[in-house]
Amino acid sequence: MTLFRHYPFRLTAASLAVAASLLAAGPACAAPEVVRIGVATAGGGSPVTWGGSPGGVIRAQELLEKAFEGTGTKVEWLFFKGAGPAVNEALSNKQIDFAYQGDLPQVVGRANGLKTKLLLSSGTRNNLYLVVPPDSDIKSIEDLKGKKVAIFRGTNGHLVAINVLAAHGLTERDIKGVNLDTGSAQAAIVSKGVDAAFGGYEYFKLRDQKLVRVAYSTQGKDPSLTRQASLLVREDFEQANPDAVQRTVNVFVKAAAWSSDEANRDELFNIWARSGTPVASWQAEFADTPLALRNSPLIDDFLIARYEAVVREALDQKLIRRSVTVKDWFEPRYLQVALKELGLDKRWVAYDAKGQPVQAVAQTGTQTGASAGAHAGAQPVAAAPTPAANAPAAPVASR
Secondary structure (H helix, E strand, O other), X not given: OOOOOEOOOOOOHHHHHHHHHHHHOHHHHOOOOEEEEEEOOOOEOOOOEOOOOHHHHHHHOOHHHHHOOXXXXXXXXXXXXXXXXXXXXXXXXXXXXXXXXXHHHHHHHHHOOOOEEEEEEOOOOEOOEEEEOOOOOOOOHHHHOOOEEEEOOOOHHHHHHHHHHHHOOOOHHHOEEEEOOHHXXXXXXXXXXXXXXXXXXXXXXXXXXXXXXXXXEOOOOXXXXXXXXXXXXXXXXXXXXXXXXXXXXXXXXXHHHHHOOHHHHHHHHHHHHXXXXXXXXXXXXXXXXXXXXXXXXXXXXXXXXXXXXXXXXXXXXXXXXXXXXXXXXXXXXXXXXXXXXXXXOOOOOOEOOOOOEOOOOOOOOEOOOOOOOOOOOOOOEOOOOOOHHHOOOOOOOOO
């Protein structure tokens, strides 16, 4: 089924001028032979995909491949069982060009010298859960003291788990932490190899099979106890291939618009279920949560504040050795072009640093008032290739 049929690009005089400037730039703007996207999860299904992000829709529907048709550029997706830390290694070795991963590993990579640019948000306010065997005597976070607990270190869930422990008077040293990836942690909790495990929506499947019990959830609590994910690009790739970056961002924004439409909730969850996570798990993860809140691509004050907090907390926990700047890390111009050209600059609500909606309306994709109020019933968007006229202005020097 073709999901995206509307929101064709409007060729404005400004965008045509941008295209002309890019063409004049010469070989630097030639289409790359391949665009490689690394995803910080093992994924599942055939083809391998993932859920919880508009990116999962793009992958399942091959929308990026369709957008690059006729350009000579091949699209490759790489999935990493080692999650964010493994993605950082691939970025360092220039094995991937774009990366979808969580906030903590992105910050760790930047602190370790990776030169990247954050392009847009893609799956924010992800919840964290603590699960235990059904017959466990663990009823609260406080009961974890001295217990063997699975934590996937170096991922965005790791830092949130530390913050959850701190909010209940514990530190990571008060538990017997066991570093396990997602699949290994699920096997360990079912076999009672650990007493408890921190993780995400993947545990709803085990809960529904009566193999675990959810002892704690951040769902509906302080938004600072949530995890953020975004799309980033290697800085050198971005500077050499602005048209390819714009084309990619356009597809992500289109998918975000479709994934934010409540009329598509059931179909969205069915698409995400192709990754192996059942529809019921997505229903539980997104219970009482507007799709637009989680699938917005905006770089607003909430997202920036969460990244700044991750830097501070990671430094305090000695997960990074030096502080890094955040605001100059974001490169919003591609997002701004996409929002304007797709007529989506009023689609999403921006949120302030505390996670509250911003009342002021502006026509950009970043900073305070980054977006306008959402409108109901947004239509699916077309999956047609992005014309060159919608490329961004010539690249600027990195900050």
